[in-house]
Structures are given as structure tokens and as C-alpha cells.
Amino acid sequence: MNRKQLRAQCRPHLWFQLYWVVYLIWFFWLDLTITDPKYIIHSRIDDRIPFNEWFIFPYCSWFLLLAGVTALLWWCDTQSYDKLCLTMFSGMTFCLILYMLLPNGLELRPTAEDVERSNIAMSILNLIWKADASVNVCPSIHCQSSACMALAFTNSRLAKDRPALKVLAWVWAALICASTVFTKQHSIIDVVCGLAVAFVWVPVVYRPAGK
Secondary structure, rough: HHHHHHHHHHHHHHHHHHHHHHHHHHHHHHHHHHOOEEEEOOHHHHHOOOOHHHHHHHHHHHHHHHHHHHHHHHOOOOHHHHHHHHHHHHHHHHHHHHHHHHEEOOOOOOOHHHHHHOOOOHHHHHHHHEEEEEEEEOOOOOOOOOHHHHHHOOOOOOOOOHHHHHHHHHHHHHHHHHHHOOOOOOOHHHHHHHHHHHHHHHHHOOOOOOO
16 A cells, blocks of 8 residues: 555544544543532542652653654554544543542642742642642543543554553653652552453453454
């Protein structure tokens, strides 16, 4: 298949990205309306995880992972791109519905006075905290979508017979998940639940052919 045929085959699937319009409106509407969450998510493990503002950089790298994996799969492997959209978008929708039914939040974020540090990482983190209230956290969409991207990429033909790329995808996703708890954006419970929402698709979408 030449490049022109491949482009023609892929282009119709781009409309799936219109979901982001629905998602962003829905997410920020919930962020503004759920100001007093009914359920506060907390685990004793959270108290043992130290706060580290420098993890904001792997946290923000989620946007690079999202753009890179989505674009590569859309251009090079339509089937894997479709699987990514199915698993990631359905999981995000499930999370948003759950936020509505079980409004939840966190009380983990330290104050600037608690941290007593001033650097570029804290400046970026403070901006994120101002834009993103500590509500609607469980399951973690950051972790759910990162796992979906790693699954889609490592099962695509782009990573076939390339174990180093598979390892890189999973290490990147794991680092993003870790960053959510080190920056106190999420509880470890949010992480586990977010990964569960992603991996529930494995036996359905990524089962070996013939089974």
C-alpha cells in the first residue's frame, strides 16, 4: 500500500477526535459544579508517598504521549488507532459518569507554606492546581488513558519486533502514573482504579487472534 492509499484509508477515522470537544466541556462543567465532593479518596499509602514537585514534568508529558501515539497510530496503523479510541474514550466516558454518580475529591495537596520551596516546578504545579480543582479524581483519567496508549502502541505494528519501543511506552506510562501521586494530584486508589478501567479491555480488544 503506497502512502497516498494509506492516507486515504486513515483520514475518515480522524473524526473520532471530535470526542475531545464533548470530553472537555463535560469535564470542566463537572469541575465547576462539583465543589463539595461527597467522597474523599484517601489511603494510608498516600501518607507514605513524599511530595515531589519535579514530577510535574512527567505529569505534563502526558500531553506529548497523547499527541504522539494518537498521530502515529492514525497515520500508520488504523486498526490500532481505532482500538485506542475505543478503549480510551469509552473509559473516559465511564469515569465522567462515575464522577457524576459518586462525586469524589482529594485533601492531599500541600500549600505553598507547607512546601517552602520556590522553583519552576512549583510554579507550574501551582498553575495546574488553580486550573484543576482537587475533585473528580477517582478513577484517574490520566492513568487510564496512559495505559490505553501504551496498550495500543505496544500491540500495533509500529512496535512489532521492537521490544525497546514497547519498554519505552510502558516506562513512560508508568512514570506518568507515578507522577500523579508524587504531585498529589491523585491518591494511589485513583491510580489503581484508573488502570482497572483501562485493563478491563485487554481480554476483549487485545486477545490473541483465534480466541
